[in-house]
Amino acid sequence: MKIAVVGTGYVGLVTGTCFAETGNQVICVDIDHRKVDKLSSGQITIYEPGLEKLFLRNQKENRLQFTTNLEEGVKDAQVIFLALPTPPGEDGSADLKYILGVADDLGKILKDYKVIIDKSTVPVGTADKVHAAIAKNATVEFDVVSNPEFLREGVAVDDFMKPDRVVIGTSSERAKKTMNDLYAPFVRQGNPIIFMDEKSAELTKYAANSFLATKITFMNEIAQMCELLGADVDMVRRGIGSDERIGKRFLFPGIGYGGSCFPKDVQALVKSAQEVKYEFKILDAVMDVNERQKLHLMPKIKSYFKGDLKGKRFAIWGLAFKPNTDDIREAPALYMIDELLAAGASIAAFDPEAMNNVQQLVGDKITFVHSQYDALHNADALIIATEWSEFRTPEFARISSLLKNKAIFDGRNLFDLTQMEELGFHYVSIGRKVIDPS
Ligand SMILES: NC(=O)c1ccc[n+]([C@@H]2O[C@H](COP(=O)([O-])OP(=O)(O)OC[C@H]3O[C@@H](n4cnc5c(N)ncnc54)[C@H](O)[C@@H]3O)[C@@H](O)[C@H]2O)c1
16 A cells, blocks of 8 residues: 655554555655754664664665655645654643644645545544545545554564554544555454444543553552652562453553653543543542642652752763653653752763764753763662663672762663662662662
Protein backbone atom coordinates (compact mmCIF):
# COMPACT_ATOMS: atom_id res chain seq x y z
CA MET A 1 0.00 0.00 0.00
CA LYS A 2 1.13 3.61 -0.54
CA ILE A 3 1.18 5.49 2.72
CA ALA A 4 1.84 9.09 3.76
CA VAL A 5 2.68 9.94 7.36
CA VAL A 6 2.35 13.62 8.23
CA GLY A 7 4.49 14.56 11.23
CA THR A 8 7.78 12.71 11.56
CA GLY A 9 8.44 12.79 15.30
CA TYR A 10 8.52 9.83 17.70
CA VAL A 11 5.22 8.40 16.53
CA GLY A 12 5.45 9.39 12.86
CA LEU A 13 8.96 8.06 12.30
CA VAL A 14 8.24 4.76 14.05
CA THR A 15 4.91 4.40 12.20
CA GLY A 16 6.44 5.19 8.80
CA THR A 17 9.44 2.92 9.32
CA CYS A 18 7.38 -0.02 10.58
CA PHE A 19 4.88 0.22 7.74
CA ALA A 20 7.80 0.31 5.28
CA GLU A 21 9.22 -2.77 7.02
CA THR A 22 6.08 -4.73 6.08
CA GLY A 23 6.57 -3.84 2.40
CA ASN A 24 4.53 -0.67 2.07
CA GLN A 25 5.74 2.38 0.16
CA VAL A 26 5.96 5.21 2.73
CA ILE A 27 6.55 8.94 2.46
CA CYS A 28 6.96 10.87 5.71
CA VAL A 29 6.15 14.57 5.65
CA ASP A 30 7.40 17.15 8.14
CA ILE A 31 7.55 20.95 8.16
CA ASP A 32 10.93 20.87 9.88
CA HIS A 33 13.42 21.21 6.99
CA ARG A 34 16.42 20.31 9.12
CA LYS A 35 14.75 17.11 10.27
CA VAL A 36 13.77 16.12 6.73
CA ASP A 37 17.27 16.88 5.37
CA LYS A 38 18.83 14.79 8.11
CA LEU A 39 16.47 11.86 7.61
CA SER A 40 16.83 12.02 3.81
CA SER A 41 20.60 11.81 4.18
CA GLY A 42 20.30 8.63 6.24
CA GLN A 43 20.67 10.10 9.74
CA ILE A 44 18.13 9.16 12.33
CA THR A 45 16.67 12.01 14.41
CA ILE A 46 15.57 10.22 17.59
CA TYR A 47 17.01 7.51 19.80
CA GLU A 48 14.73 4.50 19.84
CA PRO A 49 16.13 0.98 20.26
CA GLY A 50 16.00 -1.06 17.02
CA LEU A 51 14.69 1.81 14.91
CA GLU A 52 17.88 2.82 13.12
CA LYS A 53 18.44 -0.59 11.56
CA LEU A 54 14.92 -0.70 10.10
CA PHE A 55 15.14 2.95 9.05
CA LEU A 56 18.39 2.41 7.12
CA ARG A 57 17.23 -0.84 5.52
CA ASN A 58 13.93 0.55 4.27
CA GLN A 59 15.47 3.78 3.11
CA LYS A 60 18.03 1.79 1.09
CA GLU A 61 15.21 -0.25 -0.45
CA ASN A 62 13.46 3.03 -1.40
CA ARG A 63 10.41 2.15 0.64
CA LEU A 64 10.90 5.07 3.05
CA GLN A 65 11.20 8.63 1.85
CA PHE A 66 10.99 12.07 3.40
CA THR A 67 9.69 15.42 2.20
CA THR A 68 8.58 18.81 3.46
CA ASN A 69 6.03 19.09 0.68
CA LEU A 70 2.60 17.92 1.84
CA GLU A 71 1.09 17.83 -1.67
CA GLU A 72 3.94 15.73 -3.04
CA GLY A 73 3.86 13.48 0.02
CA VAL A 74 0.17 12.61 -0.17
CA LYS A 75 -0.31 12.66 -3.97
CA ASP A 76 -0.14 8.90 -4.53
CA ALA A 77 -0.97 7.76 -1.01
CA GLN A 78 -4.06 5.64 -0.37
CA VAL A 79 -3.91 6.37 3.33
CA ILE A 80 -2.63 9.45 5.16
CA PHE A 81 -1.64 9.18 8.82
CA LEU A 82 -1.64 12.34 10.93
CA ALA A 83 1.04 11.93 13.61
CA LEU A 84 1.11 15.59 14.58
CA PRO A 85 1.64 17.20 17.99
CA THR A 86 -1.39 17.79 20.23
CA PRO A 87 0.25 19.79 23.05
CA PRO A 88 -1.76 21.25 25.90
CA GLY A 89 -3.21 24.65 25.06
CA GLU A 90 -3.28 27.44 27.64
CA ASP A 91 -6.30 25.93 29.40
CA GLY A 92 -4.90 22.37 29.39
CA SER A 93 -7.09 21.05 26.59
CA ALA A 94 -5.39 19.44 23.59
CA ASP A 95 -4.42 22.06 21.04
CA LEU A 96 -5.69 20.89 17.64
CA LYS A 97 -4.12 23.63 15.55
CA TYR A 98 -1.55 21.33 13.92
CA ILE A 99 -4.12 18.67 13.03
CA LEU A 100 -6.81 21.04 11.81
CA GLY A 101 -4.24 23.12 9.92
CA VAL A 102 -3.08 20.06 7.97
CA ALA A 103 -6.72 18.93 7.50
CA ASP A 104 -7.49 22.30 5.99
CA ASP A 105 -4.56 21.96 3.57
CA LEU A 106 -5.52 18.39 2.68
CA GLY A 107 -9.00 19.47 1.60
CA LYS A 108 -7.42 21.69 -1.01
CA ILE A 109 -5.05 19.11 -2.47
CA LEU A 110 -6.89 15.77 -2.44
CA LYS A 111 -7.45 14.52 -5.99
CA ASP A 112 -8.93 11.07 -5.30
CA TYR A 113 -10.40 8.95 -2.47
CA LYS A 114 -8.16 8.66 0.56
CA VAL A 115 -8.40 7.44 4.13
CA ILE A 116 -7.15 10.07 6.57
CA ILE A 117 -6.15 8.59 9.90
CA ASP A 118 -5.80 10.43 13.22
CA LYS A 119 -2.89 8.72 14.94
CA SER A 120 -2.28 11.62 17.29
CA THR A 121 -3.94 11.51 20.69
CA VAL A 122 -7.00 13.71 20.24
CA PRO A 123 -10.14 14.54 22.24
CA VAL A 124 -13.48 12.97 21.49
CA GLY A 125 -15.05 14.66 18.50
CA THR A 126 -11.79 15.40 16.66
CA ALA A 127 -12.51 12.97 13.80
CA ASP A 128 -15.67 15.00 13.11
CA LYS A 129 -13.68 18.24 13.21
CA VAL A 130 -11.02 16.87 10.87
CA HIS A 131 -13.77 15.66 8.55
CA ALA A 132 -15.38 19.09 8.52
CA ALA A 133 -12.05 20.88 7.96
CA ILE A 134 -11.25 18.70 4.93
CA ALA A 135 -14.83 18.76 3.58
CA LYS A 136 -14.77 22.56 3.49
CA ASN A 137 -12.53 22.46 0.41
CA ALA A 138 -12.56 18.85 -0.81
CA THR A 139 -14.04 17.87 -4.15
CA VAL A 140 -13.44 14.13 -3.74
CA GLU A 141 -14.64 11.42 -1.36
CA PHE A 142 -12.61 10.63 1.73
CA ASP A 143 -12.93 8.94 5.13
CA VAL A 144 -11.53 10.02 8.47
CA VAL A 145 -10.54 7.23 10.86
CA SER A 146 -9.40 7.34 14.47
CA ASN A 147 -6.46 4.99 15.11
CA PRO A 148 -4.83 5.98 18.41
CA GLU A 149 -1.26 4.85 18.96
CA PHE A 150 -0.28 2.92 22.09
CA LEU A 151 3.48 2.54 21.50
CA ARG A 152 5.79 3.25 24.41
CA GLU A 153 8.98 5.20 23.85
CA GLY A 154 11.95 2.95 24.58
CA VAL A 155 10.22 -0.12 23.13
CA ALA A 156 8.34 1.64 20.36
CA VAL A 157 9.43 -0.61 17.49
CA ASP A 158 8.43 -3.79 19.32
CA ASP A 159 5.16 -2.22 20.41
CA PHE A 160 4.36 -1.18 16.86
CA MET A 161 5.39 -4.44 15.22
CA LYS A 162 3.61 -6.60 17.81
CA PRO A 163 0.82 -4.48 19.30
CA ASP A 164 -1.31 -5.83 22.17
CA ARG A 165 -4.24 -4.55 20.15
CA VAL A 166 -5.01 -2.14 17.34
CA VAL A 167 -7.93 0.20 17.96
CA ILE A 168 -9.74 1.56 14.93
CA GLY A 169 -12.66 3.95 15.04
CA THR A 170 -14.62 4.22 11.84
CA SER A 171 -18.15 4.07 10.57
CA SER A 172 -17.07 3.48 6.96
CA GLU A 173 -16.96 -0.09 5.62
CA ARG A 174 -14.56 0.99 2.88
CA ALA A 175 -12.09 2.47 5.38
CA LYS A 176 -12.51 -0.56 7.64
CA LYS A 177 -11.34 -2.88 4.86
CA THR A 178 -8.29 -0.70 4.14
CA MET A 179 -7.33 -0.53 7.82
CA ASN A 180 -7.74 -4.27 8.23
CA ASP A 181 -5.43 -4.95 5.25
CA LEU A 182 -2.89 -2.47 6.54
CA TYR A 183 -2.64 -3.95 10.01
CA ALA A 184 -3.02 -7.64 9.15
CA PRO A 185 0.78 -8.29 9.12
CA PHE A 186 1.07 -6.88 12.65
CA VAL A 187 -1.53 -9.12 14.31
CA ARG A 188 -0.62 -12.51 12.89
CA GLN A 189 -0.21 -13.91 16.40
CA GLY A 190 -3.88 -13.28 17.02
CA ASN A 191 -3.88 -10.03 18.93
CA PRO A 192 -7.09 -8.21 18.08
CA ILE A 193 -7.90 -5.36 15.75
CA ILE A 194 -10.78 -3.79 17.63
CA PHE A 195 -13.18 -1.85 15.44
CA MET A 196 -15.46 0.71 17.06
CA ASP A 197 -16.96 4.12 16.44
CA GLU A 198 -14.65 7.14 16.18
CA LYS A 199 -15.58 8.66 19.54
CA SER A 200 -14.99 5.46 21.49
CA ALA A 201 -11.60 5.04 19.80
CA GLU A 202 -10.61 8.59 20.71
CA LEU A 203 -11.67 8.08 24.33
CA THR A 204 -9.94 4.68 24.54
CA LYS A 205 -6.53 6.30 24.24
CA TYR A 206 -7.20 8.85 26.99
CA ALA A 207 -8.73 6.17 29.19
CA ALA A 208 -5.67 3.92 28.76
CA ASN A 209 -3.12 6.62 29.59
CA SER A 210 -5.15 8.05 32.45
CA PHE A 211 -5.62 4.59 33.96
CA LEU A 212 -1.88 3.90 33.79
CA ALA A 213 -1.05 7.30 35.28
CA THR A 214 -3.53 6.56 38.07
CA LYS A 215 -1.96 3.16 38.73
CA ILE A 216 1.52 4.70 39.10
CA THR A 217 0.14 7.49 41.25
CA PHE A 218 -1.73 5.07 43.48
CA MET A 219 1.56 3.26 44.15
CA ASN A 220 3.28 6.57 44.86
CA GLU A 221 0.62 7.26 47.49
CA ILE A 222 1.10 3.76 48.95
CA ALA A 223 4.84 4.52 49.03
CA GLN A 224 4.12 7.67 51.06
CA MET A 225 2.11 5.59 53.50
CA CYS A 226 4.94 3.05 53.71
CA GLU A 227 7.38 5.80 54.64
CA LEU A 228 5.04 7.17 57.32
CA LEU A 229 4.08 3.78 58.75
CA GLY A 230 7.40 1.96 58.44
CA ALA A 231 6.28 -0.57 55.79
CA ASP A 232 8.30 -1.50 52.69
CA VAL A 233 6.68 -0.64 49.37
CA ASP A 234 8.61 -3.38 47.57
CA MET A 235 6.96 -5.99 49.74
CA VAL A 236 3.54 -4.40 49.36
CA ARG A 237 4.05 -4.24 45.59
CA ARG A 238 4.89 -7.91 45.40
CA GLY A 239 2.06 -8.76 47.74
CA ILE A 240 -0.60 -7.08 45.64
CA GLY A 241 0.94 -7.68 42.21
CA SER A 242 0.52 -11.43 42.40
CA ASP A 243 -3.24 -10.91 42.41
CA GLU A 244 -4.18 -11.36 38.75
CA ARG A 245 -6.86 -8.68 39.03
CA ILE A 246 -4.15 -6.16 39.91
CA GLY A 247 -1.22 -7.43 37.85
CA LYS A 248 2.53 -7.01 38.38
CA ARG A 249 3.15 -4.21 35.92
CA PHE A 250 3.09 -0.48 36.53
CA LEU A 251 3.33 -0.89 40.30
CA PHE A 252 6.78 0.62 40.75
CA PRO A 253 6.81 3.82 42.81
CA GLY A 254 9.19 6.61 41.91
CA ILE A 255 9.54 10.36 41.52
CA GLY A 256 6.46 10.70 39.37
CA TYR A 257 5.48 10.06 35.79
CA GLY A 258 6.65 12.39 33.02
CA GLY A 259 7.00 12.21 29.27
CA SER A 260 5.07 13.67 26.42
CA CYS A 261 1.91 11.63 26.98
CA PHE A 262 0.71 10.93 30.52
CA PRO A 263 0.85 14.51 31.86
CA LYS A 264 -0.80 16.05 28.84
CA ASP A 265 -3.34 13.29 28.30
CA VAL A 266 -4.54 13.24 31.92
CA GLN A 267 -4.87 17.02 31.78
CA ALA A 268 -6.73 16.88 28.46
CA LEU A 269 -9.20 14.28 29.76
CA VAL A 270 -9.90 16.43 32.82
CA LYS A 271 -10.51 19.35 30.48
CA SER A 272 -12.80 17.28 28.24
CA ALA A 273 -14.74 16.27 31.35
CA GLN A 274 -15.12 19.91 32.39
CA GLU A 275 -16.46 20.75 28.96
CA VAL A 276 -19.34 18.33 29.50
CA LYS A 277 -19.73 19.58 33.10
CA TYR A 278 -18.33 16.45 34.71
CA GLU A 279 -15.82 16.61 37.54
CA PHE A 280 -13.26 13.82 37.01
CA LYS A 281 -12.18 13.75 40.66
CA ILE A 282 -9.69 10.88 40.52
CA LEU A 283 -7.72 12.53 37.75
CA ASP A 284 -7.60 15.87 39.59
CA ALA A 285 -5.96 14.01 42.46
CA VAL A 286 -3.62 12.13 40.13
CA MET A 287 -2.31 15.42 38.72
CA ASP A 288 -1.83 16.94 42.20
CA VAL A 289 -0.06 13.92 43.61
CA ASN A 290 2.22 13.63 40.60
CA GLU A 291 3.29 17.27 40.84
CA ARG A 292 4.22 16.72 44.47
CA GLN A 293 5.93 13.40 43.74
CA LYS A 294 8.43 14.89 41.29
CA LEU A 295 10.01 16.78 44.19
CA HIS A 296 9.49 14.04 46.77
CA LEU A 297 13.23 13.67 47.38
CA MET A 298 13.92 17.37 47.87
CA PRO A 299 12.96 17.71 51.57
CA LYS A 300 15.00 14.58 52.31
CA ILE A 301 18.03 16.01 50.50
CA LYS A 302 17.62 19.34 52.30
CA SER A 303 17.29 17.68 55.66
CA TYR A 304 20.47 15.62 55.10
CA PHE A 305 22.33 18.87 54.41
CA LYS A 306 20.69 20.60 57.42
CA GLY A 307 18.53 22.83 55.24
CA ASP A 308 21.37 24.48 53.33
CA LEU A 309 22.18 23.41 49.76
CA LYS A 310 24.14 26.56 48.89
CA GLY A 311 27.49 25.63 47.40
CA LYS A 312 26.70 21.91 47.47
CA ARG A 313 27.37 19.86 44.35
CA PHE A 314 25.12 17.04 43.18
CA ALA A 315 25.72 14.24 40.74
CA ILE A 316 22.55 13.33 38.82
CA TRP A 317 22.29 9.99 37.06
CA GLY A 318 19.50 10.01 34.48
CA LEU A 319 17.74 12.93 32.81
CA ALA A 320 15.31 11.27 30.38
CA PHE A 321 11.77 10.82 31.68
CA LYS A 322 12.34 7.08 31.53
CA PRO A 323 15.11 4.72 30.37
CA ASN A 324 15.86 3.85 26.73
CA THR A 325 14.76 7.18 25.36
CA ASP A 326 16.26 10.63 24.82
CA ASP A 327 12.88 12.24 25.47
CA ILE A 328 13.00 14.74 28.34
CA ARG A 329 9.51 16.20 28.09
CA GLU A 330 8.14 16.65 31.66
CA ALA A 331 11.07 14.62 33.03
CA PRO A 332 11.16 14.65 36.86
CA ALA A 333 14.94 15.29 36.69
CA LEU A 334 14.27 18.72 35.19
CA TYR A 335 12.09 19.71 38.14
CA MET A 336 14.79 18.63 40.57
CA ILE A 337 17.45 20.51 38.62
CA ASP A 338 15.40 23.73 38.89
CA GLU A 339 14.95 23.27 42.64
CA LEU A 340 18.60 22.46 43.27
CA LEU A 341 19.85 25.42 41.23
CA ALA A 342 17.36 27.74 42.95
CA ALA A 343 18.75 26.57 46.30
CA GLY A 344 22.27 27.54 45.22
CA ALA A 345 23.59 24.04 44.45
CA SER A 346 25.61 23.03 41.38
CA ILE A 347 25.03 19.89 39.29
CA ALA A 348 27.04 17.44 37.21
CA ALA A 349 24.70 15.22 35.21
CA PHE A 350 25.02 12.09 33.12
CA ASP A 351 22.45 10.39 30.91
CA PRO A 352 23.29 7.85 28.20
CA GLU A 353 21.05 9.48 25.57
CA ALA A 354 19.30 12.62 26.79
CA MET A 355 22.15 15.06 27.53
CA ASN A 356 21.97 16.94 24.21
CA ASN A 357 18.28 17.61 24.69
CA VAL A 358 18.77 18.87 28.25
CA GLN A 359 21.74 20.98 27.20
CA GLN A 360 19.56 22.72 24.63
CA LEU A 361 17.15 23.56 27.43
CA VAL A 362 19.41 24.58 30.31
CA GLY A 363 22.64 25.53 28.48
CA ASP A 364 25.63 25.79 30.79
CA LYS A 365 23.63 26.07 34.01
CA ILE A 366 24.71 22.51 34.79
CA THR A 367 27.75 20.46 33.80
CA PHE A 368 27.35 17.45 31.49
CA VAL A 369 29.87 14.64 31.81
CA HIS A 370 30.84 11.60 29.78
CA SER A 371 30.24 8.83 32.27
CA GLN A 372 28.20 8.14 35.36
CA TYR A 373 31.39 8.11 37.45
CA ASP A 374 32.65 11.46 36.08
CA ALA A 375 29.52 13.02 37.58
CA LEU A 376 30.65 11.97 41.07
CA HIS A 377 33.91 13.95 41.23
CA ASN A 378 33.65 16.39 44.15
CA ALA A 379 29.93 15.78 44.46
CA ASP A 380 28.34 15.95 47.90
CA ALA A 381 25.72 13.34 47.02
CA LEU A 382 24.32 11.25 44.17
CA ILE A 383 20.73 11.60 42.94
CA ILE A 384 19.23 8.94 40.66
CA ALA A 385 16.37 10.18 38.52
CA THR A 386 16.05 7.59 35.71
CA GLU A 387 16.35 3.81 35.96
CA TRP A 388 18.75 3.17 33.06
CA SER A 389 19.97 -0.47 33.27
CA GLU A 390 23.60 0.59 33.49
CA PHE A 391 22.93 2.32 36.81
CA ARG A 392 21.60 -0.87 38.43
CA THR A 393 24.87 -2.61 39.32
CA PRO A 394 27.47 0.14 39.65
CA GLU A 395 30.89 -0.15 41.25
CA PHE A 396 29.94 0.94 44.74
CA ALA A 397 33.58 1.17 45.86
CA ARG A 398 34.16 3.71 43.11
CA ILE A 399 31.07 5.66 44.13
CA SER A 400 32.31 5.73 47.75
CA SER A 401 35.76 6.90 46.80
CA LEU A 402 34.55 9.68 44.50
CA LEU A 403 31.67 11.15 46.52
CA LYS A 404 32.45 13.61 49.34
CA ASN A 405 29.66 12.07 51.43
CA LYS A 406 28.46 8.52 50.98
CA ALA A 407 24.91 9.67 50.29
CA ILE A 408 22.56 8.40 47.58
CA PHE A 409 19.05 9.73 46.94
CA ASP A 410 17.44 7.19 44.67
CA GLY A 411 14.19 8.19 42.97
CA ARG A 412 13.86 4.78 41.27
CA ASN A 413 14.58 2.23 44.03
CA LEU A 414 17.50 0.65 42.17
CA PHE A 415 19.47 -0.77 45.08
CA ASP A 416 19.02 -3.39 47.73
CA LEU A 417 18.58 -1.98 51.24
CA THR A 418 20.71 -4.64 52.96
CA GLN A 419 23.55 -4.05 50.53
CA MET A 420 23.37 -0.29 51.08
CA GLU A 421 23.45 -0.88 54.82
CA GLU A 422 26.47 -3.17 54.56
CA LEU A 423 28.30 -0.69 52.35
CA GLY A 424 27.62 2.12 54.80
CA PHE A 425 25.76 4.47 52.50
CA HIS A 426 23.22 7.02 53.61
CA TYR A 427 20.54 5.76 51.25
CA VAL A 428 17.13 7.29 50.69
CA SER A 429 14.69 5.67 48.26
CA ILE A 430 10.93 5.76 47.71
CA GLY A 431 8.56 4.04 50.14
CA ARG A 432 11.34 2.14 51.92
CA LYS A 433 13.22 2.70 55.15
CA VAL A 434 16.03 5.25 55.13
CA ILE A 435 19.43 3.65 55.59
CA ASP A 436 21.39 5.92 57.86
CA PRO A 437 24.77 4.71 59.07
CA SER A 438 25.26 7.65 61.48
N1 LIG B 1 5.57 9.98 21.88
C1 LIG B 1 4.82 8.95 22.28
O1 LIG B 1 5.26 8.05 23.00
C2 LIG B 1 3.37 8.85 21.82
C3 LIG B 1 2.71 7.63 21.96
C4 LIG B 1 1.40 7.55 21.53
C5 LIG B 1 0.76 8.68 21.01
N2 LIG B 1 1.43 9.86 20.91
C6 LIG B 1 0.72 11.00 20.31
O2 LIG B 1 1.15 11.13 18.96
C7 LIG B 1 1.19 12.52 18.57
C8 LIG B 1 2.57 12.88 18.09
O3 LIG B 1 3.47 12.73 19.17
P1 LIG B 1 5.06 12.71 18.95
O4 LIG B 1 5.65 12.35 20.27
O5 LIG B 1 5.41 11.91 17.75
O6 LIG B 1 5.32 14.27 18.63
P2 LIG B 1 6.66 14.92 18.08
O7 LIG B 1 6.65 16.31 18.60
O8 LIG B 1 7.83 14.02 18.38
O9 LIG B 1 6.46 14.94 16.50
C9 LIG B 1 5.56 15.74 15.82
C10 LIG B 1 6.15 16.13 14.46
O10 LIG B 1 5.17 16.85 13.71
C11 LIG B 1 5.84 17.84 12.96
N3 LIG B 1 4.89 18.85 12.49
C12 LIG B 1 4.32 19.87 13.18
N4 LIG B 1 3.47 20.55 12.38
C13 LIG B 1 3.50 19.95 11.16
C14 LIG B 1 2.85 20.18 9.93
N5 LIG B 1 1.99 21.19 9.78
N6 LIG B 1 3.14 19.36 8.90
C15 LIG B 1 4.03 18.36 9.03
N7 LIG B 1 4.67 18.08 10.18
C16 LIG B 1 4.42 18.87 11.23
C17 LIG B 1 6.91 18.35 13.91
O11 LIG B 1 7.94 19.04 13.23
C18 LIG B 1 7.37 17.05 14.56
O12 LIG B 1 8.44 16.47 13.84
C19 LIG B 1 0.73 13.29 19.82
O13 LIG B 1 -0.64 13.50 19.73
C20 LIG B 1 1.03 12.34 20.96
O14 LIG B 1 0.20 12.55 22.07
C21 LIG B 1 2.72 9.97 21.29
